[in-house]
Amino acid sequence: MTGSRAEAAYSRAVAAFSTPTLDLLHGRFAPFVVASLSILFSADRAAVPIADAHAELSEILDELRRADEEDADRRVPAGSGRDVCRHWVRLGWLVQQIDDDVEVYRLSAHAVEALEIAGRTGGGRTRVSNSRVRTLLEAVEHLSDSAEADPVRRLARLREERAALDAEIDRIEESGRADPLDDEELLEEAENVLHLARELPADFTRVAESLKLMQRDVVAHLRRDERPTGEVLREYLQRAQDVMQSTSEGRAFAGALRLIGDPDRIDALTEQLQGLLRQPFARMLDSSQRTELDAIGRRVELGVEEVLAAQRRASHVITGQVKTHDPLRDRQIDDLLRDVMAGLHAWGGTGTVADPVRSMPLVDVGHLRQAVSDIRPPAAPAPLADAGDVEFLDVDTRAWGGPRYAELEAYVAGLGEEFDLAQAFTDAEDDTRRPVDLVGLLEIAHRNGMTEGSEVSVVEALRPDGTTRRFAFRAVTARTTKEEAHD
Known part of the structure; x- marks a missing residue:
């Protein structure tokens, strides 16, 4: 029985030491690997571009080799930073990925775990502290509560917790002190x-x-x-x-x-x-x-x-x-x-002569589309239909065109020296109260000279199809002609 237990324990230990985690910590250059990976990667630098990692690791190698040239072969591995990184990828300590079209290195889970073990071991003594034991006890208690199926026991535990909280609240309210733990x-x-x-x-x-x-x-x-x-x-x-x-x-x-x-x-x-x-x-x-x-x-x-x-x-x-x-x-x-x-295997024998391929076999691709070499059409086009057979829509295309400048300028000429643009547009004929005519009227006013007020004018434009649109703009007082604007 003892022998079987020892053999099983030994097998588990062998399996553990065959993992990349312990392989990293147990290797010949383990201190160099731990130091280099801790320099290359940090909490704010989880991924490093491959080119940057090769360059930085080469600098680390050169620095350590110069520091102790006689013992350099025992401290650091041979090769460049690129060679060492590729070796670490094969061992499962680094992982290659593509992030935002850039190839990067990331630490594998085994490497992260190895760095955590090394940091915890080298970070000082490990204490069986009150905090750590309480964390364990609270975790066990939470697990027990989560697995509890008896509602009576669950309610009793919750009432105990509520009573403890109420007592703590009463104590702080009476004393006015929080009493934190000591340092x-x-x-x-x-x-x-x-x-x-x-x-x-x-x-x-x-x-x-x-x-x-x-x-x-x-x-x-x-x-x-x-x-x-x-x-x-x-x-x-x-x-x-x-x-x-x-x-x-x-x-x-x-x-x-x-x-x-x-x-x-x-x-x-x-x-x-x-x-x-x-x-x-x-x-x-x-x-x-x-x-x-x-x-x-x-x-x-x-x-x-x-x-x-x-x-x-x-x-x-x-x-x-x-x-x-x-x-x-x-x-x-x-x-x-x-x-x-x-x-290839059949041709691989000694003395085997392979007939050369003198021409490629033809592929049966079926009927291909053919280009017409004669530029003349194959037949005359169909005759045009008689005008009587064509239905023309009764649409005044000019009504949908741009501003009617001639009518607008004649209309403005009879408005006196100055006029309110909004009122002039409202009093105009229906065929010159289109939205484009409002633009044309503003253009004429700007050309002849105009003054903008602080109030807002609102006008209603009439489109050729009978629909209306409302426009708002700052009140404009316009002149009739340029000559009058200079007098």
Whole structure:
């Protein structure tokens, strides 16, 4: 029995050390990998353009090699920044993606988890604090309450909580004091918050990677599918719509998103963190802890954006693949490739002579459309119909034209030295009260000289089809002619 337990434990340990997380921390250049990745990536820089990452990593390599030339081979790997990054991609520590038409590197979930372990281990002692134990107890209590099916027990627990809250409210109202915890206890609480926050990036990245793996699985199954295209289309489009519910990580994130996906909640979290940094106990935190505490809100926001971007990308890829998927064409291509490979193997023998292809086979494309070389039409056009057979509409096309300047200028000439433009337009004949005639009247007034008042004039224009439109403009007093405007 002991032997079987030891063997099982050893197998679990071997499996754990074969993961990219422990492989990163256990490797020969683990300190260099952890240091470089922590420099390249941060809470505000989740993705780095590939060219920038290669250049920055080359600078890090050169700097460390110059610092200790004799021991450089033991401290840093050989090769350029580009070579090292590509090696990290193969090991599963970096992930290549395309964001906004730019190819970038992102940390894999294993790398994020390894950096979190290294940071927690190197960040000082881990204390079994009151805050951490209380967090565990509260989590167990919440789990127990959530699983409770007896309404009597559930009501009793809720009444106890309400009584405790009422007692605390009464105490504060009577004493007028809030009595916060002392600085040492608040420091423990802050360290517990930092401990919980360090696990978030790996969780977010793990969800995003699970969505990407699901996308690859769907596309791979789609390419191998031999069912009718319509059936495949319905199944995979539905799966693309429910991509967040297709994995356990996605379902867990969907539940967490209801808590942290609200922008108001993120803003409130940021304000709370900034308020904590202004408290006296915050002076007991070192600079790195203060920076990390201040970045929690941004880290949560970036994590949510990363998962949602992975969800949109997976839905887009799956939908596009389904729309362009053609099983018949794929089978034809597979058969053609197999024939080509079989032909190559047949020609591969020693002394085999292959007849050269002297001409390409003709393709039967059927009847092609032919161009007419004779520019003359094949037949005379049909004769025009007699004028008596054509029905002409009784429409005065001139009535729909522009302003009638001649009639307007003759009309204005008889209005005296000055006139109110709105009144003049209202008193005009119906055939010169069109909207375009109002424009023409304004043009004549501007040419001869006019004065605008502070009041608003309203006129009603009559269109040729009998409909009317109302126009409003600042009151205009116009002159009759240019000569009179200079007198």
